[in-house]
Amino acid sequence: MSVSVFAPISIGNLSVGFDTLGLAISPIDGKLVGDIVRVEEASHNQFVLTGSHTSKLPDDENNIVWQSLLAFDQALEQSEQATVPIKITLEKNIPVSSGLGSSACSVVASLVALNEFYHRPFSDIQLLKLMGEQESAISGSLHYDNVAPCFLGGLQLMLNKQNQITQKLPVFEDVYWTIAYPDVEVSTKAAREILPDNYSRSTLIEFGQNLAGFIDASYRQDKTQAFNSIVDVVAEPHRTSLIPNFLESKSTLIEMGNLAVGISGSGPTLFAATDDLATAQASALWLNDHYLQSENGFVHICKADLIGARKI
Known part of the structure; x- marks a missing residue:
């Protein structure tokens, strides 16, 4: 067996x-x-x-x-x-x-x-x-x-x-998640160590408001509120120094019409979310040309996987 x-x-x-x-x-x-x-x-x-x-x-x-x-x-x-x-x-x-x-x-x-x-x-x-x-x-x-x-x-x-x-x-089932791995190594341990030990009260309040707003909007399927809430005040401000071209890429991808752009996990993979396939395809092409650091990097246009682990 x-x-x-x-x-x-x-x-x-x-x-x-x-x-x-x-x-x-x-x-x-x-x-x-x-x-x-x-x-x-x-x-x-x-x-x-x-x-x-x-x-x-x-x-x-x-x-x-x-x-x-x-x-x-x-x-x-x-x-x-x-x-x-x-x-x-x-x-x-x-x-x-x-x-x-x-x-x-x-x-x-x-x-x-x-x-x-x-x-x-x-x-x-x-x-x-x-x-x-x-x-x-x-x-x-x-x-x-x-x-x-x-x-x-x-x-x-x-x-x-x-x-x-x-x-x-x-989940928002019509949303495309374009991911780009640039082939730059960022260990989870290093990405956690770069974070501060303490955060200000205002940062904690903003984090809570954003998370609560995202969860509320997810249940109501309010896409505008949900993706406006996708703001990282905890990790991204400190981790961008570990990821070449992240901030420039984020700015360009937002200008291209993506609803949100962020760091996947500890990085260096970037994600860009949109409900328009043409925008996702254009973003994938741009990332392939401007974000990847070697031929070992990759870009995929994805959707939410509702199944998880499964026998094959």
């Missing part, structure tokens, strides 16, 4: 919701941009690394996929369930430190595949907690804004409650 699971990329923070919002996305051309993990029974536990973005990843027990296997086995043992030797294969199809939830994709695909292989011994909330623990080992802190949308799909609001970590929000 073997099980293969695909986990999609995601936009963490969505500018307006630092560590609080995350959106799963998939390219409109049908490409599976994310990670694929295959689990099959074997004579002994083993890990195989393949895919287009393997050069910066360990191919041994230090890989997060192997660590996820060990954590899953431990959870099975703690619940007095038997384990069997596993061969687990990661097909890594997105770069690390991209701002697209790379480590979350690996963790989510691994744990969902293992759960399916063992005929779903764990609930979604149990899996999500395992995912958060494993992803935090890479990012340096516990936050669910990539693993939750990657796992459950759509737009997720983090609640950080014991029995409800996240809540799915309504």
Whole structure:
């Protein structure tokens, strides 16, 4: 028996919701941009690394996929369930430190595949907690804004409650999310360390107003209010120095008619949102010519991925 699971990329923070919002996305051309993990029974536990973005990843027990296997086995043992030797294969199809939830994709695909292989011994909330623990080992802190949308799909609001970590929000299904990865490495740890330890009262008030306004508008499907609320007062002012040409690109993309432009997760990937396909296509062409730093960069026009991780 073997099980293969695909986990999609995601936009963490969505500018307006630092560590609080995350959106799963998939390219409109049908490409599976994310990670694929295959689990099959074997004579002994083993890990195989393949895919287009393997050069910066360990191919041994230090890989997060192997660590996820060990954590899953431990959870099975703690619940007095038997384990069997596993061969687990990661097909890594997105770069690390991209701002697209790379480590979350690996963790989510691994744990969902293992759960399916063992005929779903764990609930979604149990899996999500395992995912958060494993992803935090890479990012340096516990936050669910990539693993939750990657796992459950759509737009997720983090609640950080014991029995409800996240809540799915309504999405604007006609909005295109153009993403551009320039091939500049920005580690999540470095992007978090550059942030200040304290924020002013006025910044906290503005953050709360923007987030509340976005959530309210999402439920009412008020696109104007929602995208006017996508303003990052927490991270973007400090992280732009880590991302070449971000501010210039943002200004141009807004002039081209995009509803909002921001940093995806910790960067360096940029996102631009519009409800007009022609604008998205023009933005993609411009980003390809002016934002990418090498031939290893990429641009995709996406929509919200409402499914999340799934067997393939």
